[in-house]
Amino acid sequence: MYNAENLYRKIDSYKTDLANMADDIFDHPELPYEEYRSCELICSWLEKEGFTMERKAGGMDTAFRAVYEKGDKGPAIGFVLEYDCLPNGHSCGHHMQGPAILGAVKALKNSGPGRPFKLVVYGTPAEEVLTGKPRMIQAGCFQDIEAALMMHAHTNSYVGTKSMTGVNLETVFTGVHAHDTARPWGSRSGFDAMMQAIQAFEYLRGHVHDGTRFFYQISDAIGLKGNPDPSRAAATFSFRTYKMEDLQDLEERSRNILKGAALMNGVKVEIEKTLEVQGTLPNETIKSIMMHYAQEAGAIRLLPEHKAAGGSNDFGNITQIMPAAQFFTAMAPDGIALHTEAILKEGKTEQAHEAVAVAAKVVAATAAELIENPRHLEQAKAEFTEKKEELNRKKEALKI
Amino acid sequence: MEEKINRYLDTIAPQLIEMADDIFDHPELPYEEVRSSGILCDWLEKEGFTVQRGIEELNTAFKAVYQNGPGGLNIGLLCEYDCLPNGHSCGHHMQGPVILGAAAALKNSGLNIPFTITVYGTPAEEVLTGKPKMIEKGCFRELDVALMTHAGEYCCVRTQSLTGINLKVVFTGVHAHDTAMPWANRSGFDAFVLAMQGMEFLRGHVHDGTRLFHQLYDAIGVKGNTDPSRAEGVFACRTFRLEDKEDLEKRMRNILEGAALMSGVKVEIEKTLDVMGTLGSESLGKLVMKFAKELDAPQINENVANTGGSNDFANITHLLPGTIARVATTPPGVATHSVEFLKYGKSQLSHESTVIGAKIIAQACAEMLKKPEILREVKTELSRRKAELAEKIAVLNGNA
Numbered sequence: 120m121y122n123a124e125n126l127y128r129k130i131d132s133y134k135t136d137l138a139n140m141a142d143d144i145f146d147h148p149e150l151p152y153e154e155y156r157s158c159e160l161i162c163s164w165l166e167k168e169g170f171t172m173e174r175k176a177g178g179m180d181t182a183f184r185a186v187y188e189k190g191d192k193g194p195a196i197g198f199v200l201e202y203d204c205l206p207n208g209h210s211c212g213h214h215m216q217g218p219a220i221l222g223a224v225k226a227l228k229n230s231g232p233g234r235p236f237k238l239v240v241y242g243t244p245a246e247e248v249l250t251g252k253p254r255m256i257q258a259g260c261f262q263d264i265e266a267a268l269m270m271h272a273h274t275n276s277y278v279g280t281k282s283m284t285g286v287n288l289e290t291v292f293t294g295v296h297a298h299d300t301a302r303p304w305g306s307r308s309g310f311d312a313m314m315q316a317i318q319a320f321e322y323l324r325g326h327v328h329d330g331t332r333f334f335y336q337i338s339d340a341i342g343l344k345g346n347p348d349p350s351r352a353a354a355t356f357s358f359r360t361y362k363m364e365d366l367q368d369l370e371e372r373s374r375n376i377l378k379g380a381a382l383m384n385g386v387k388v389e390i391e392k393t394l395e396v397q398g399t400l401p402n403e404t405i406k407s408i409m410m411h412y413a414q415e416a417g418a419i420r421l422l423p424e425h426k427a428a429g430g431s432n433d434f435g436n437i438t439q440i441m442p443a444a445q446f447f448t449a450m451a452p453d454g455i456a457l458h459t460e461a462i463l464k465e466g467k468t469e470q471a472h473e474a475v476a477v478a479a480k481v482v483a484a485t486a487a488e489l490i491e492n493p494r495h496l497e498q499a500k501a502e503f504t505e506k507k508e509e510l511n512r513k514k515e516a517l518k519i
Numbered sequence: 520m521e522e523k524i525n526r527y528l529d530t531i532a533p534q535l536i537e538m539a540d541d542i543f544d545h546p547e548l549p550y551e552e553v554r555s556s557g558i559l560c561d562w563l564e565k566e567g568f569t570v571q572r573g574i575e576e577l578n579t580a581f582k583a584v585y586q587n588g589p590g591g592l593n594i595g596l597l598c599e600y601d602c603l604p605n606g607h608s609c610g611h612h613m614q615g616p617v618i619l620g621a622a623a624a625l626k627n628s629g630l631n632i633p634f635t636i637t638v639y640g641t642p643a644e645e646v647l648t649g650k651p652k653m654i655e656k657g658c659f660r661e662l663d664v665a666l667m668t669h670a671g672e673y674c675c676v677r678t679q680s681l682t683g684i685n686l687k688v689v690f691t692g693v694h695a696h697d698t699a700m701p702w703a704n705r706s707g708f709d710a711f712v713l714a715m716q717g718m719e720f721l722r723g724h725v726h727d728g729t730r731l732f733h734q735l736y737d738a739i740g741v742k743g744n745t746d747p748s749r750a751e752g753v754f755a756c757r758t759f760r761l762e763d764k765e766d767l768e769k770r771m772r773n774i775l776e777g778a779a780l781m782s783g784v785k786v787e788i789e790k791t792l793d794v795m796g797t798l799g800s801e802s803l804g805k806l807v808m809k810f811a812k813e814l815d816a817p818q819i820n821e822n823v824a825n826t827g828g829s830n831d832f833a834n835i836t837h838l839l840p841g842t843i844a845r846v847a848t849t850p851p852g853v854a855t856h857s858v859e860f861l862k863y864g865k866s867q868l869s870h871e872s873t874v875i876g877a878k879i880i881a882q883a884c885a886e887m888l889k890k891p892e893i894l895r896e897v898k899t900e901l902s903r904r905k906a907e908l909a910e911k912i913a914v915l916n917g918n919a
Contacts, residue, residue: 383717383777
């Protein structure tokens with residue numbers, strides 16, 4: 120294994136700078152797609168470090184790509200970071216990601232492996248709405264890297280190996296409005312269709328795998344205001360599951376429910392898929408490398424296995440296109456939940472500051488190992504291909 | 520009035536009454552009216568009618584013809600003789616005697632006009648399928664006019680009856696162990712429940728007076744095992760608005776198909792009933808009521824409300840001019856199909872109306888034979904009503 124002592128020392132030398140940057144981003148929280156200040160703070164730092172900058176990567180204002188290449192034809196290692204907040208502030212700890220990744224790539228650039236390498240940093244907006252990375256993938260980002268690494272705040276340390284997949288279907292049922300008392304026979308109710316769709320989703324719960332989640336939100340059932348008009352109804356229907364092979368099947372069944380409800384009520388239905396989040400395709404090769412350096416770097420409360428948290432993240436979509444791993448780093452006492460007010464109090468603590476440095480070390484060392492030992496990168500790629508094929512086989516089996 | 524007809528019927532009145540009481544005392548369910556139809560056929564044969572017992576597989580249907588000279592009008596006289604599970608609580612026992620009496624009276628009327636009398640015995644009115652099946656077999660088409668009688672609380676004619684359909688439905692899903700592999704099962708019962716809910720929602724978007732009802736036949740699947748994969752039932756609609764039938768059928772089928780789509784199950788739909796609504800003939804009604812008044816029939820009601828029922832004679836009214844000369848057999852307020860109705864089956868009033876009914880029908884027929892312009896007017900009215908109905912349907916279908 121690669122000896123990461125140089126990297127650790129380097130990171131320790133500027134870990135106060137990293138902590139200050141994290142605090143700065145924490146104090147200026149920005150909502151998804153509005154992370155202008157945070158994004159620019161990170162970009163200008165990378166620029167100063169000599170990275171070649173591509174701002175607005177994938178055509179998105181608050182996305183970027185930064186590249187540093189040493190020598191020729193070295194492996195291209197990708198680093199992914201987020202910086203959006205939730206409405207209550209940085210209660211998901213994304214403020215730590217920029218500093219941690221910057222700490223890692225700076226160390227790699229200055230004190231990294233002797234072999235040639237290419238570091239590509241992707242700034243990815245709007246993770247909290249799960250659409251930033253999927254949109255960047257659609258725009259052609261991430262094609263230039265061979266593996267992707269990320270860190271995320273948590274209350275325990277572990278390598279993320281699972282997250283939920285699912286879709287959101289924004290649905291509009293449009294019927295016909297007619298006077299509700301004078302000509303009810305002339306009306307067709309979109310609201311009726313929506314109620315039936317909701318009931319059918321409740322029934323669907325009985326015929327899916329354990330752990331499948333369905334939820335929905337009505338956004339409009341008012342029609343013409345000031346008039347009782349249920350002809351139009353709009354809602355978002357969603358599902359999530361850890362069973363990645365179920366994604367297409369569940370989407371098809373969800374769409375059939377929506378179409379059936381429209382048919383039953385004589386109304387039109389428009390369905391727009393506003394979200395498709397993929398589940399994490401775990402990479403054990405990278406995970407074992409990460410775990411080795413996590414122990415070495417002194418990650419606290421390091422868990423050997425990922426405990427299912429019941430959430431989604433859009434890094435999952437990245438894990439579906441290349442070998443990738445996300446290192447969750449303990450930055451707050453165990454038991455405090457992400458997205459809560461409680462964790463906001465932990466955003467700038469000494470433990471949080473230390474977690475930035477630990478994550479930087481783990482990510483940097485993992486990258487160095489993949490660069491220095493090409494067979495490990497090859498092994499990670501082979502594992503990715505094998506798992507992808509296995510997933511496809513499971514999907515095919517469902518069709519029979 | 521043809522006095523000879525009245526005198527003849529007074530003479531044979533005891534025979535008719537005896538026959539009615541005999542049929543009343545030996546009630547037979549739909550399609551099982553072997554004895555009752557036999558009695559009527561024997562009597563007609565003895566009277567010199569050419570009798571065809573059974574029409575194809577309809578063993579209890581019959582056709583009896585008497586031809587008076589060449590050519591002339593072919594007058595159809597129809598009778599029913601099936602009972603309900605509680606006995607002759609719909610009064611069909613007196614229809615045969617009334618119709619036979621009228622037929623024989625016309626035969627013996629001495630009218631020097633060529634004509635044909637065709638008596639049709641029509642089974643299974645209570646399940647509304649006897650006459651539709653006979654129509655399919657080509658019956659009734661040779662007739663110029665069709666008359667029938669029916670027992671009840673008033674001497675009257677009704678110009679409306681409900682039209683509608685019954686759709687027998689089987690939803691077939693997939694059975695899988697309900698606790699071990701619930702994700703693999705698809706519930707026909709879920710589809711059935713969704714379809715019921717769809718029908719309930721439909722009530723809010725149809726014309727007043729539309730009746731929707733349903734019955735669950737089977738939701739047990741494999742017995743001794745919890746298996747809701749298969750569900751079977753019947754969904755029905757009825758309405759006085761003849762033009763709505765096709766539209767309602769289409770919407771109901773959409774509900775059933777939509778429910779199947781929503782639940783991922785197959786659906787088979789069989790239309791087990793298609794009953795037409797009466798295409799009323801005011802001119803025939805007037806003719807009948809004229810003689811009812813002249814004969815001083817008991818409990819005449821010229822402004823009778825249309826009851827919310829169906830009858831399969833209505834299917835005949837779409838083929839040719841027809842009406843039912845209803846006679847009073849119970850005090851006002853006694854409901855057909857009730858046990859109370861049974862008490863009046865052999866009452867003095869019932870006996871009296873059996874003879875009066877025969878007189879009304881025979882006199883109306885004699886009048887039509889004597890005055891051809893009456894039937895011309897009746898036929899013109901039917902053409903007009905059919906055209907009006909076709910126009911309404913075209914408007915509903917957007918083809919006007």
